[in-house]
Amino acid sequence: MKHTLVARVQDEPGVLNRVSSLFRRRSFNIDSLTVGGSETKDFSRMTIVVDTARTPARLVEENLRKLIPIAEVRDVTDMPTVDRDLALIRVRCDASARAEVTQLAEIFRGKIVDVAVDSVIVEVTGDSGKVDGLVDLLRPRGILEMVRTGKVAMVRGTASVAAAS
Amino acid sequence: MILTGAQILWESLMKEGVDLVFGYPGGCILPAYDAMLDYPVRHVLVRHEQGAAHMADGYARASGKVGVAVATSGPGATNLTTGIANAMLDSIPTVFITGQVPSHLLGSDAFQETDVTGITLPITKHNCIVRTPDELARAMKEAFAIARGGRPGPVLVDICKDALQKKAEFVWPDSVSLPGLRAFEAPSPKDLERAADLIGQAERPLILAGHGVIKSGAMQALQQFAERTHTPVALTLLGLGGFPASHPLSLGMMGMHGEAYVNQAIQQADLLLAFGMRFDDRVTGNLKTYAPHAKKVHVEIDRSEIGKNVAVDVGIAADLRTTIEALNAIVPEYRHNAWLKTIGAGQQETRGRDIIHQPDSGNLYAAHVIHDLWQATEGNAIVVTDVGQHQMWEAQYYPHERPRSLITSGGLGTMGFALPAAIGAKMARPDAEVWVVAGDGGFQMTQCELATLQQEQLDIKIAVVNNGYLGMVRQWQEFFYDKRYAATPMLSPDFVKLAEAYGIDGKRVTKRAEVIPTVQAARTSGAATLIDFRVVKEEAVYPMVPAGANLDAMIRRPVTEEVQA
C-alpha cells in the first residue's frame, strides 16, 4: 500500500540527504519525494509517498521524526487532502493528430504547451490517478519523454501540518 | 567577548563541564590544540583515533556523562568511524570534534579533505559542519543537547580550519530549540492502565530488562516493580548490572548465549514486559516463533523501536524510570509461585551441565578464569570486555550487582573496544578497580593503547583470555562449517613481553590454581598489570541459539565429556 507523509523541515543544507540516507539505510521504499518552499522562510515542506509493503508507515514516520531538522511529520493517507502531481509529456504527434491530442488533453484539463513538427508537449496537473489516466491514453501514440514532479499534498480544512508547533 | 573559533570551542566545552578529552592532533585541528593549552582541560593523547572514540565511549558508559573525542581531518576523522558507529548502536552520549580543511577549499579534494559529515551521516545521531566561527558556540551547545537528549547517541561537529582561526563574538546560547529534539513524553494514563490490566491477567509474566534501565536510572524502580509483582527478570547483555544478579528474581542473560532456562521462560511466558530493550536479533532468534504465548508490553524511549521487530500489545514511548514508577503506583501485589517453580526446575537442570560445577580437570577453562576473577574481585570491579567468546563467558560467569559495572560493545560487537574503553572508564571512575577482559585477537587490534595507559599512569588490570584462536568465529566453524578453521588460528606475540615493552607488569597463568593468586597479586600491586591466561583452545560457549533459529532450539554443552574429565 502507498502512504503519503507530509513533513515540515528546517531549510538547511543536507536535509534532503538525511531523509534519503534514512530511506536507503533502512530499505524504506520511496515512490516519490518532493521538496519545496513553505509559508515560513526557514522551513520547507516535503511530500513523501512510501510503499509500505515492507515497513509499516508508522515506523517510517517515527524514523523521520528522529531526524533533528524535521519539525513535524504527518501521515495524511486517511485524511481528506488535495493532492497534485504535475507532468510534462512529449508525445509523438504530427499535424494531423494535433486536434485529437489537444482534445484528449482537455478532457484531463491538460494543455499543449509546446508544438514541434512531429511532437507536442502536454502539461497536466491533477491527482496521480488523473495524470496516470492521461499517460495511459497517450502511450499508444508514443511518449518520447516524460517528467513528473511527484505528488504534493495538503490537508483540506483547518487541520494543517502547521508551523504552530 | 571576541575570541578565535578555537577559543570559542574550548569556552563551549568549559560551559558543558568538559574537563577531559581524548584525541590526536593534525593540521586542520591544530589551532584547537594550540588554544587548548590555555584551558583547564586534560587531554589524553591516544595512539590511534579509534582508541579516542572508544575511550570517550567508555568514559560515557562509566560516568553517564558525555564523552568527547577530537581528531584531525581526513584520516584522523575516518579512523574515528568504527568508534562512532559503536557509540551509535549502543546509544552512548558522545561528541566528536573533527578538524576540516579551510572553508574555501571544501569540495576541492584538498590535502586531507574527506566528506566527514557525509561519511558519518548514518552512524551519528546528528552531525554538522561549521564554516564560520560565529556558528560554533551554537553548534557545540546543540551537539551536547542532542547527544544527551531522548535516546542518547554520538554527535559529530566538523570544524573548518579557518573557522577555528578567525574571530567572532562568543555568545553562549541560553537554550537550544531544535525541531527534531523532542521533550520527554510522560506515559499516558490509558496506556499505563492497559499495561496494568495485562500484568493483572498474567500467570507467567517475565521482565526483559535492557540498557534503558541503566540509562534512565530505573534500577530501584525496577527492583520494586519486580518484587511487587513477583516477576522474574531476564537481562540483555547491555542490561547486565541493571538488576542485581544475586536477587532471587534475577534470571541472568537472555538470547543467543543466554542460559537455556531463560530462553525457555521467554518461550513459555504469557506476558513479556520489555523495559528499555529493542528486541535485537541476538535476543529474539527466529521472530516468527518468538514468545508465541506472550502478550507484550514495550516501554522504550525511542518510538521507532516499538513494533519494529516484535508486534506489541501495549507500546509506551516514554522515559523508563518514570513509567515503571507510575506502574508501581497502580499495580497491586501479585504472587507467581508456580511459575517461578517451573523456571527454578530449569535452573536446576542447567546447573548440572555448567562447566563451573565440574571439577578441576587440569585444564584452564576461560569460564573458570572469569569465575575466579569474579571471586577475587568480590564482584566489585568494573569489567570492560572485548568481543568474542570471552565476552560471553564474562556475561555468564561474572555476576554484576550494579549498573555501569560491565562495559561491553553490544550492538556493533567491535573487537578492539576493551582496552581503550577501559582507559575511558578508569578516567571516569579513578577509584574503581577496572579490569579488561579481552581475547588474544581483539586485544591486538588496539593494543597500541598500552602506551596511552602508561603515559597517563593508569592502574588498569588486563586479562587476556588467550586461546590461540579467533575463538567465537572458530566456534561457528566448529558448529556450522564442519570444523573447517579458515583463518581463525592466530599467532600472537608473547603478551608478557609485550606488556613489559610498554613498562607494564606481565604475568602468565596456565593452571587454574594460579588464577586467584595471580589476580590478587595484580590487584595489590598498585600498577597496571597484564595477565596472559593460556586457556583451553577449542572450547565453545554454551548454550548457543544458532543465528535465526528458534530461541529454545539451543546447542547445549555435551554432558558426558566434562563429567569424565
Ligand SMILES: Cc1ncc(C[n+]2csc(CCOP(=O)(O)OP(=O)(O)O)c2C)c(N)n1
Ligand atoms: C572489528 C571486528 N572484526 C571482526 C569481528 C568478527 N569477530 C567476532 S568475535 C571474533 C573472534 C574474536 O577472537 P578473540 O579476540 O581471540 O576472542 P575469543 O572469541 O577467542 O574469546 C571475530 C573475528 C568483530 N566482531 N569485530
Ligand SMILES: [Mg+2]
Ligand atoms: Mg581468542
